[in-house]
Amino acid sequence: MTQRTDVVVIGGGQSGLAAGYHLRRLGVEHVILDAQTAPGGAWQHTWDSLRLFSPAAYSSLPGRLMPVQADEVYPDAQHVVSYLADYEKRYELPVQRGVWVEAVHRDAVFLRVETDSGAWQARAVVSATGTWTRPFLPAVPGRREFAGRQLHTVQYSNPAEFAGQRVIVVGGGNSGAQIAADLAGTADLTWVTQRPPRYLPDEIDGRALFDAATARRQALDAGRTDTGGVASLGDIVAVPPVRAARDAGLLAASPMFTRLTAEGVVWADGTESPADAVIWCTGFRPALAHFASMRLRGTRGHIATIGTRAVDEPRLHLLGYGDWTGPASATLIGVGRPAREAAREIAQLLSA
Structure with missing residues (x-):
């Protein structure tokens, strides 16, 4: 019918x-x-x-x-x-x-x-x-070889299930920063990002982000110079848990690894690090x-x-x-x- x-x-x-x-x-x-x-x-x-x-x-x-x-x-x-x-x-x-x-x-x-x-x-x-x-997983070499647990942002719930484990969080956006902050102090955390984390000023929240996005659209519609919108301000909103972990020195980001192995990851200098889990905060x-x-x-x-x-x-x-x-x-x-x-x-x- x-x-x-x-x-x-x-x-x-x-x-x-x-x-x-x-x-x-x-x-x-x-x-x-x-x-x-x-x-x-x-x-x-x-x-x-x-x-x-x-x-x-x-x-x-x-x-x-x-x-x-x-x-x-x-x-x-x-x-x-x-x-x-x-x-x-x-x-x-x-x-x-x-x-x-x-x-x-x-x-x-x-x-x-x-x-x-x-x-x-x-x-x-x-x-x-x-x-x-529709979570996105990047085509990182060795991703199918890794014998540990892999999950995306959509599958993460809380840090309790990772207590004491060696966890690598991948992603330099808000999800990556928030989940890394959530795990800090509970898991043996490594946070990796494609580029150094760009925090927005601490006083900025969603109100300013909306205003920035709107101003960019208005500029483009009027044929004016692109203001850059939210991306011009940074990638990570410093919400209180992220700010606290950052200020405590628990959110030191490492550059992206080059590949996964069965046991962990290989870094650009050829050294290897074991891992129990990889959390992909990759959009x-x-x-x-x-x-x-x-x-x-x-x-x-x-x-x-x-x-x-x-x-x-x-x-x-x-x-x-x-x-x-x-x-x-x-x-x-x-x-x-x-x-x-x-x-x-x-x-x-x-x-x-």
Whole structure:
């Protein structure tokens, strides 16, 4: 049986909910299909100590401020999950859970969304699947030879399971720094990065990052010189646990090793170090396999967009994958504006 609606939103995390909020305000009929069985998106699956970069008031979706978490300046992941669950309920967003979208096809005047529980026909689609389900592992020589444990950021929970072990954390971004700080003092830690860690000034948090990303987009749109955005400030937000580990001398980064062996790693000078585990904090790629048949993807798996709208398919909008779909659009505070713009464009398309 095929169901029909004006808009199908794929993904019920923060980006999908922001899209639903604005579509609802515009009176656009839609459904939100989410593969998760509970609210909260990827925030349900983060490591235990993860905290936001910004205070609650600066980490909110459109329409509702995130409540302050008691005794915490920077809310933890479970607080975000609770907020998203409340947000979905408050605005009566039409989320259908446990629905896996398998493919999207062009179907005459409609886009046909195939799922594991039936098909939908829609006049427009918003893809908001994020990146968490597509962890990236670099092609480091010997990676398949290593006999120890290898895991990605998405599989890390807490330091207890690594107590006393020799652990190598790979990655010079926020995830690498936070997980290295989490393990410091519990495991025999080695933190490796492609280049020396670049910490943002201690007073900078997510508020300043959002402002920097927005200023860069405005400059580019106006044809002015590229400001560099967030990358010009640094790679690592010095959240309190990272700052404490850094200041205690526990976050001394080493240059990247050249290869893995069965027992450990080989460094550039030829010396070897044994290891029990390697944690790859090496980023993600956009989860867009459901568009494979439409042949829209280009460089680095991205779909070319103007704002959030796909260049080669005007009925498709992409939301929350990074700056290429809106300044800071992969953040709670940043997704609101591109979600609003996408909803407005879709409403105009439907009325035409």
